[in-house]
Amino acid sequence: MNSPHLAAPRFNWQGVWALYRFEMHRFRRTLWTGLAVPVITTSLYFIVFGSAIGSRMTEVSGIPYGSFIVPGLMMLSLFQESTFNGAFGIHMPRFTGTIYELLSAPMSAFETVLGYVGAAATKAMLVAAIILVTANLFVDVQVEHPVIMLAYLVLVACTFSLFGFVLGIWAKGFEQLQVIPLLIVTPLTFLGGAFYSLDMLPEPWRTVTLFNPIAYLINGFRWTFFGQADVSPLASLAVTAAFFAICLGTVWWIFRTGYRLKN
Amino acid sequence: MQPIISIRGLEKTYASGHQALKGVDLDINRGEIFALLGPNGAGKTTLIGAICGLVTATAGTVTVDGHDNVRAYREARSRIGLVPQELNTDAFEPVGATVRFSRGLFGRSPDPALIEQLLRDLSLWDKRDAIIKELSGGMKRRVMIAKALSHEPEILFLDEPTAGVDVELRRDMWNMVRKLRERGVTIILTTHYIEEAEEMADRIGVIDGGKLMLVEEKHALMKKLGRKELTVQLAEPLAAIPPELADWKLELIADGRELRYVFDRHAERTGVPSLLARMRDLGINFSDLNTHQSSLEEIFVGLVHGKRAA
Numbered sequence: 001m002n003s004p005h006l007a008a009p010r011f012n013w014q015g016v017w018a019l020y021r022f023e024m025h026r027f028r029r030t031l032w033t034g035l036a037v038p039v040i041t042t043s044l045y046f047i048v049f050g051s052a053i054g055s056r057m058t059e060v061s062g063i064p065y066g067s068f069i070v071p072g073l074m075m076l077s078l079f080q081e082s083t084f085n086g087a088f089g090i091h092m093p094r095f096t097g098t099i100y101e102l103l104s105a106p107m108s109a110f111e112t113v114l115g116y117v118g119a120a121a122t123k124a125m126l127v128a129a130i131i132l133v134t135a136n137l138f139v140d141v142q143v144e145h146p147v148i149m150l151a152y153l154v155l156v157a158c159t160f161s162l163f164g165f166v167l168g169i170w171a172k173g174f175e176q177l178q179v180i181p182l183l184i185v186t187p188l189t190f191l192g193g194a195f196y197s198l199d200m201l202p203e204p205w206r207t208v209t210l211f212n213p214i215a216y217l218i219n220g221f222r223w224t225f226f227g228q229a230d231v232s233p234l235a236s237l238a239v240t241a242a243f244f245a246i247c248l249g250t251v252w253w254i255f256r257t258g259y260r261l262k263n
Numbered sequence: 264m265q266p267i268i269s270i271r272g273l274e275k276t277y278a279s280g281h282q283a284l285k286g287v288d289l290d291i292n293r294g295e296i297f298a299l300l301g302p303n304g305a306g307k308t309t310l311i312g313a314i315c316g317l318v319t320a321t322a323g324t325v326t327v328d329g330h331d332n333v334r335a336y337r338e339a340r341s342r343i344g345l346v347p348q349e350l351n352t353d354a355f356e357p358v359g360a361t362v363r364f365s366r367g368l369f370g371r372s373p374d375p376a377l378i379e380q381l382l383r384d385l386s387l388w389d390k391r392d393a394i395i396k397e398l399s400g401g402m403k404r405r406v407m408i409a410k411a412l413s414h415e416p417e418i419l420f421l422d423e424p425t426a427g428v429d430v431e432l433r434r435d436m437w438n439m440v441r442k443l444r445e446r447g448v449t450i451i452l453t454t455h456y457i458e459e460a461e462e463m464a465d466r467i468g469v470i471d472g473g474k475l476m477l478v479e480e481k482h483a484l485m486k487k488l489g490r491k492e493l494t495v496q497l498a499e500p501l502a503a504i505p506p507e508l509a510d511w512k513l514e515l516i517a518d519g520r521e522l523r524y525v526f527d528r529h530a531e532r533t534g535v536p537s538l539l540a541r542m543r544d545l546g547i548n549f550s551d552l553n554t555h556q557s558s559l560e561e562i563f564v565g566l567v568h569g570k571r572a573a
Contacts, residue, residue, distance in 0.1 A: 015369065023366075025360070096353065104317060105340060106369060110338075262318060262319050
């Protein structure tokens with residue numbers, strides 16, 4: 001402390017790394033439930049949808065039904081995990097009051113978001129990977145465009161982690177933290193063709209579903225597996241990018257105004 | 264010497280319309296211990312928050328070692344360690360990990376030796392692997408201090424550091440503050456315990472209603488505002504104060520056995536010799552007399568109440 005002060009770094013990598021590690025450590029504490037839940041959930045979906053219903057459906061758009069639902073299953077968990085982790089990560093320090101340290105630290109908004117969203121997205125992608133591996137025990141899953149699949153996974157995980165971050169700042173309590181994922185994200189996912197093809201829907205429901213942005217996300221991801229989907233992959237990419245931009249813009253606004261961060 | 268913190272025209276109005284700071288100007292000198300005194304709701308915590316980045320000021324500027332705390336927030340904040348008033352800690356983290364985390368958050372590379380020394384200084388080394396929520400309140404307070412010091416700040420803010428703290432920790436804390444000061448760290452603290460400010464601080468600022476009422480070198484403050492009290496124990500009780508002594512505005516206490524006279528010891532004429540001479544003329548004998556200098560607390564209470572009444 002008697003040493004002359006060092007110049008503050010231009011980019012606080014140490015700070016980003018500290019936040020990222022802190023968040024990942026939080027996940028490690030609940031590692032076993034974190035791993036068991038996706039494995040059990042996936043197995044249940046395969047027993048219910050794959051065996052019980054799938055045995056009567058055999059194929060959707062020329063793809064065995066069991067394989068068809070894998071991308072939707074991964075997306076469903078990716079949405080839930082990213083949103084929850086992103087929300088919980090920033091909500092917890094607001095709840096306990098430890099946010100004072102983050103606000104008083106030489107961290108830019110970008111660095112803060114990078115730490116939190118990076119960790120939330122990492123965990124969500126790990127869960128998605130576990131689901132893919134578990135699914136392979138039940139059905140044969142081929143990924144036609146693995147690099148694009150991975151890139152798309154990163155984009156969607158980051159988007160929903162950002163969305164979760166906004167939620168974690170907006171929420172006034174833990175109930176509110178649960179409400180948006182349960183009342184909006186999960187229903188939209190189920191209605192967005194996670195477990196069926198939009199072509200199977202009668203009109204006007206098919207057209208109505210095209211207004212559900214989640215449908216584009218699921219179909220974009222499904223395209224990377226099978227090279228075919230209900231909507232064009234470019235439309236999927238455009239919707240995902242737009243959602244990403246909206247979340248990013250909201251986070252930027254939060255930090256600029258200090259909304260529910262500073263008083 | 265350039266002040267380490269320079270505050271100019273700092274104002275804060277909350278969304279509720281409450282004006283917590285009404286134009287504060289203050290310079291903190293390098294290496295001093297500055298005590299900020301004030302009643303609850305005076306604006307102490309808001310002032311600290313505005314310097315440290317927790318509160319967005321409505322108007323005014325703060326520079327830390329020459330760096331504007333908004334435009335050059337990295338430079339400003341990396342020099343500051345903050346121990347807030349509330350016991351805000353993580354629950355499930357181990358002590359050592361949370362202190363290392365704080366150092367990283369402030370952009371400093373890991374330094375296990377420094378963290379070990381810090382934990383030893385704060386009697387936390389044995390608890391380094393303990394989960395924070397299992398610690399006592401006093402231990403949590405130590406953890407918060409360790410976190411604030413983990414990045415070797417030049418300036419340390421202690422907001423009500425000894426509120427609800429046991430005697431041992433309070434003593435340890437003041438020893439630590441002295442050691443830090445010897446190493447050149449500037450310390451700004453708020454306290455309700457005026458004897459602590461009296462004992463520790465180099466300078467004292469009194470804040471009330473969002474305004475700095477005064478900032479003064481401690482001894483100068485006590486001299487300047489130090490009022491003395493003379494108590495005269497009478498040989499014979501008096502039923503009333505004789506009209507001949509009305510000029511001194513005396514008080515008759517202890518069932519008429521004592522006379523109390525309050526005077527300014529720096530006034531050109533304290534009035535003491537003339538009072539005693541007059542009493543002798545009137546034939547009022549006394550058995551003893553003593554004087555008492557008012558403490559900082561009395562000064563403080565007098566100041567705040569005086570201004571409020573005005």
